[in-house]
Amino acid sequence: MPFHAEKNKLQLATIAVTAILLSACGKQEISLKGAEDALAQRSVTAGHGVVDYPDDSPSVPDGKIAWEQMNCATCHADSGKGVPGKCTVDLTSKEYERKQKPVDQFEFVSFGKPGVEHPKVNDKLSRRQAWNLVFYIRSLAQTPLSDAEWAEIDPVFGSNCAVCHGKKGVGDGPLARNLEPQPANFRNFERFYDRSDDVLWDHVAHGIKWEGMPDFLGKQDKAKNVKFDSDYIWKLVQYVRRFHESIVPTIAANPEKSENKTSTK
Ligand code: HEC
Numbered sequence: 065m066p067f068h069a070e071k072n073k074l075q076l077a078t079i080a081v082t083a084i085l086l087s088a089c090g091k092q093e094i095s096l097k098g099a100e101d102a103l104a105q106r107s108v109t110a111g112h113g114v115v116d117y118p119d120d121s122p123s124v125p126d127g128k129i130a131w132e133q134m135n136c137a138t139c140h141a142d143s144g145k146g147v148p149g150k151c152t153v154d155l156t157s158k159e160y161e162r163k164q165k166p167v168d169q170f171e172f173v174s175f176g177k178p179g180v181e182h183p184k185v186n187d188k189l190s191r192r193q194a195w196n197l198v199f200y201i202r203s204l205a206q207t208p209l210s211d212a213e214w215a216e217i218d219p220v221f222g223s224n225c226a227v228c229h230g231k232k233g234v235g236d237g238p239l240a241r242n243l244e245p246q247p248a249n250f251r252n253f254e255r256f257y258d259r260s261d262d263v264l265w266d267h268v269a270h271g272i273k274w275e276g277m278p279d280f281l282g283k284q285d286k287a288k289n290v291k292f293d294s295d296y297i298w299k300l301v302q303y304v305r306r307f308h309e310s311i312v313p314t315i316a317a318n319p320e321k322s323e324n325k326t327s328t329k
């Protein structure tokens with residue numbers, strides 16, 4: 065029967081393909097041997113339940129020290145624009161930066177990416193310094209708010225957001241207990257390191273449907289003379305970021321805290 069013959073051929077083909085796939089996987093496993101440690105840590109950063117986040121906000125100025133120690137400028141230039149012929153990624157591009165999640169950047173600089181030849185800081189920097197480095201890279205495109213800029217936005221946050229998110233941004237405003245889900249705690253590293261700035265902008269601009277987070281784009285705070293236009297929402301995103309990144313150097317001020325060569329926490 066021709067039909068059966070066809071079916072058998074198909075089965076054979078399936079078996080052959082499976083065999084090729086299996087042997088390809090086998091090869092990959094061998095080539096990855098010796099990197100189990102890094103792999104285990106990678107799955108941790110990919111959100112498999114084990115906390116792999118810094119204990120406190122990463123420091124942008126500390127990250128600059130890591131950038132210099134690791135000679136990142138050899139290819140990226142001091143500015144981050146990239147040395148011609150060595151790197152075409154422009155780390156100073158806001159458009160580029162706004163699409164990057166901190167957790168992905170942490171993975172890339174720590175463990176690299178398959179198929180990309182790139183220095184890995186995993187066994188050279190402490191976990192904390194790697195996070196500092198990530199936030200330094202982000203600052204190349206967008207300088208974090210200064211204390212003065214922060215102080216300008218803080219009262220606007222106070223009258224428009226704090227009722228839910230709390231004055232300190234930890235999600236404990238007076239309305240919070242009536243909301244399900246609870247307002248976001250801006251100190252929640254796992255949540256916010258898994259968000260690009262684009263996503264945060266979108267959520268502040270358009271709200272989160274059915275979830276209690278209102279949309280602000282186009283609204284006004286007349287008392288504070290503020291229009292929530294696109295630019296102002298970007299400022300709010302930066303304001304939110306300041307809850308989980310720091311512009312204060314700790315290494316120079318506090319040398320015994322600067323564990324520079326431990327790869328485990
Ligand atoms: C030998 C040259 C070289 C050095 C040194 C180097 N980089 Fe890179 N970097 C590159 C190249 C090339 C790319 C583009 C890789 C690609 O094709 O995705 C890149 C890309 C990146 C990216 C963007 C990754 C992405 O997927 O968008 C980041 C972030 C980065 N580098 C950070 C660093 C940091 C931090 C250091 C220092 C620890 C560093 N680089 C050192 C060459 C280098």
Ligand code: HEC
Nearest residue numbers: 224225228243245246247248267272275276277278300304
């Ligand atoms: C009426 C209460 C309420 C007000 C007012 C409010 N929020 Fe929210 N917000 C929420 C809730 C609830 C969530 C969590 C929604 C969820 O988990 O899906 C949230 C989530 C967020 C998030 C996290 C989004 C994400 O991608 O995880 C950000 C950022 C945020 N709010 C910023 C603001 C800012 C800035 C303001 C003021 C301009 C503000 N919110 C005002 C209730 C509020």
